[in-house]
Amino acid sequence: MSDKKEGGNRLDAYWKANLQLIWILLAIWFAVAYVPPLFVNQLNTIVIAGFPLGYYMGSQGSLVVFVILIFYYAWRMNKMDQEYGLRDKDK
Amino acid sequence: MFQNMTLSKAYGLFTIGFLIFSFVLLLLEVTIGLSTAIIGWAFLILTMGLYAVIGIMSRTKVLDEYYVAGRRVPAFFNGMATGADWMSAASFLSMAGSVWLLGYDALAYIMGWTGGYVLLALLFAPYLRKFGQYTIPDFVGARFGGNRARGVAAVCAVIVSFTYVTAQVVGVGLIMSRFMGVPYELGVVIGLSGVLLCSFLGGMKAVTWTQVAQYVILIVAYIVPVTFLSLKLTGFPIPELAYGQALQEITRLEKEQKIAKGYIDPYNEPLTNASAVAAVTQINNQFGAGWPVPTPKSVPPAPITPGVGGWQGTPWDMMALTFVLMIGTAGLPHILIRFYTVPSIRESRVSVGYALFFIFLLYFTAPAYAAFSRWEILQNVVGLKIGTVDDGGKTWTTVLAKDGKPLPWVLNFSKTGLLTITDGNKDGILQFSEIGINADLIVMSTPEIAGLPYTIAALVAAGGLAAALSTADGLLVVIASAVAHDFYFRILNPKASAQTRMNLGKAMVVVAAAAAALAAMPRLALIVQMVSWAFSLAAASFFPIVLLGIFWKRANGTGAIAGMIGGMAVTIFYMVNNYLDPNFNILGISHLSSGLFGAATNFALTIVVSLVTAPPPKEIQDFVDNVRHPRDEDVVESKPAAAPAE
Numbered sequence: 191m192s193d194k195k196e197g198g199n200r201l202d203a204y205w206k207a208n209l210q211l212i213w214i215l216l217a218i219w220f221a222v223a224y225v226p227p228l229f230v231n232q233l234n235t236i237v238i239a240g241f242p243l244g245y246y247m248g249s250q251g252s253l254v255v256f257v258i259l260i261f262y263y264a265w266r267m268n269k270m271d272q273e274y275g276l277r278d279k280d281k
Numbered sequence: 282m283f284q285n286m287t288l289s290k291a292y293g294l295f296t297i298g299f300l301i302f303s304f305v306l307l308l309l310e311v312t313i314g315l316s317t318a319i320i321g322w323a324f325l326i327l328t329m330g331l332y333a334v335i336g337i338m339s340r341t342k343v344l345d346e347y348y349v350a351g352r353r354v355p356a357f358f359n360g361m362a363t364g365a366d367w368m369s370a371a372s373f374l375s376m377a378g379s380v381w382l383l384g385y386d387a388l389a390y391i392m393g394w395t396g397g398y399v400l401l402a403l404l405f406a407p408y409l410r411k412f413g414q415y416t417i418p419d420f421v422g423a424r425f426g427g428n429r430a431r432g433v434a435a436v437c438a439v440i441v442s443f444t445y446v447t448a449q450v451v452g453v454g455l456i457m458s459r460f461m462g463v464p465y466e467l468g469v470v471i472g473l474s475g476v477l478l479c480s481f482l483g484g485m486k487a488v489t490w491t492q493v494a495q496y497v498i499l500i501v502a503y504i505v506p507v508t509f510l511s512l513k514l515t516g517f518p519i520p521e522l523a524y525g526q527a528l529q530e531i532t533r534l535e536k537e538q539k540i541a542k543g544y545i546d547p548y549n550e551p552l553t554n555a556s557a558v559a560a561v562t563q564i565n566n567q568f569g570a571g572w573p574v575p576t577p578k579s580v581p582p583a584p585i586t587p588g589v590g591g592w593q594g595t596p597w598d599m600m601a602l603t604f605v606l607m608i609g610t611a612g613l614p615h616i617l618i619r620f621y622t623v624p625s626i627r628e629s630r631v632s633v634g635y636a637l638f639f640i641f642l643l644y645f646t647a648p649a650y651a652a653f654s655r656w657e658i659l660q661n662v663v664g665l666k667i668g669t670v671d672d673g674g675k676t677w678t679t680v681l682a683k684d685g686k687p688l689p690w691v692l693n694f695s696k697t698g699l700l701t702i703t704d705g706n707k708d709g710i711l712q713f714s715e716i717g718i719n720a721d722l723i724v725m726s727t728p729e730i731a732g733l734p735y736t737i738a739a740l741v742a743a744g745g746l747a748a749a750l751s752t753a754d755g756l757l758v759v760i761a762s763a764v765a766h767d768f769y770f771r772i773l774n775p776k777a778s779a780q781t782r783m784n785l786g787k788a789m790v791v792v793a794a795a796a797a798a799l800a801a802m803p804r805l806a807l808i809v810q811m812v813s814w815a816f817s818l819a820a821a822s823f824f825p826i827v828l829l830g831i832f833w834k835r836a837n838g839t840g841a842i843a844g845m846i847g848g849m850a851v852t853i854f855y856m857v858n859n860y861l862d863p864n865f866n867i868l869g870i871s872h873l874s875s876g877l878f879g880a881a882t883n884f885a886l887t888i889v890v891s892l893v894t895a896p897p898p899k900e901i902q903d904f905v906d907n908v909r910h911p912r913d914e915d916v917v918e919s920k921p922a923a924a925p926a927e
Contacts, residue, residue, distance in 0.1 A: 204910055216403065231547065259402075260403075271626075
């Protein structure tokens, strides 16, 4: 853990970085879940492989994004724990 | 105890074994004509026997194992267990049916019940794992300083979980009566004994390992029939990719048959109180309650479509429902406690990912299931002749196949009361609007409607049973721990021995199961309605205060109690009023989404009341700092969480 970040406010910086990441991911979450329903008729005029796009975003499109968001957050945070010298061995 | 490799091997072998078992039954049915009763019982005995074996193997006398599976469940398997815990009779049986029935609007369930996991992953799971106690009221009690907040939270947990478990029991009875030919009441008892064998002896530990097996069964049971259907209708065996064609065919057939309400078109569901009218009438008939039956109303007033062309409302109701289902999901105690069972914070983060992935496999498939089923019915069932058939001294209206014989499934499902055929325009030909089908029936009946072998239908029944039982298991643990741990041990008798607490926990599992069975016996429509309300209640009680508890140090106990009570009150007020009279609404939002207003009230009250009262003491602010990050290597931390040791 040689690249551990220094400074007295290390934990504050960790929390700030975490919050920033959460905001970004929540913005994406909101965009895929709540924007398409507003424009569903317009989106439905675009049809790909039989799927009207507005319908598709509700039935499958947004779900794929949700799964990716969670795995990305887990990967990024688990890496960040190491960068900030945090571990969790306590049971 | 359990090694990762042996675990993977054991469950891998189990999956292969289950597939072979199903395949052999299928072969026997097709070749030597094995009877449907034998096939049904073979599935039932195999699956229930398996749950019992796992339950007995995982019996325990250690509290840590009884409540949180010893915190040794690897992320991957916790993900599977969470999947089974989460996917109930509603996900398995009703969800695709709702999409079938309502079209686009029902996608609120698909998005809502998956998007909630993003909130869980980002906002709750790692922090609850760091806190690491037994129950959600534990967290509320520790964070909001005391037994009052804990008590309110425990009451909310019991209300939410009990309504939910009762609905699972109804689902179990329904499946058993349809597929095993046993009376509904006996079906409930057989199903519940399966639940008890598992959760009574082994608590969370047994529940976890049974849920992993139940996940395998339910996902196989869901994907196999729709794959056959896709193959039959499109010649392509990946339904999730192929149902675009089904959507096109549905649109074409709707135009051809002049069906006004389009499957793809959004927001064409009016607000009605039809379900309230039905529920009150049923209660009056069964108990002679004499409650005033509300006048049937619809907003906008029916008929909403004078001609073909359709009516379109606003997106607000669907968006509100999606949002409430999301925050309700993230606030459900039986899901939240699953993240106490993993060994570390790292694993808790990854585990939410696996959980959603395993849930996603089913939810990603559900719209395909719905679309293929609707296509099949529009294409091959609508347009057939209507006839009658005598059975059990009654004459039933049924549908005749092309050869003039009555279709066997129509009678079978008519007898459950979930399917009615009426020749509305008396032309002797079946129109789409003349099929009165309950959403719960779509998944169960589609294999038979499409003429697939009975083994597939029995497999679906086994899957539905796995879904209902696994969820019931998880809920019983929550109810038992709320009473034995939160009320008895934390509030009434903090000196109770581990042995006493364990015995009380086990007793509570039995009491809760028996109470749920009693509540399920009259088969009230109101019970099923209550599940969809459970999300609103969870959204209005837990979500706001757990969120503020972690992300806002200034939130205090007085604020949280005011928030929970106020949130619940507003939710129930809006729910009851809109349920009885749809003219009572804001932006056309239905009672199903009433948690939106409750959650907003909870947030506002918690914030305002916290600000006008004293900030929480230093220990609690330190406690919040503590849950926000994994252990710091440079600092020797005092033991986290202000809870006394065992």
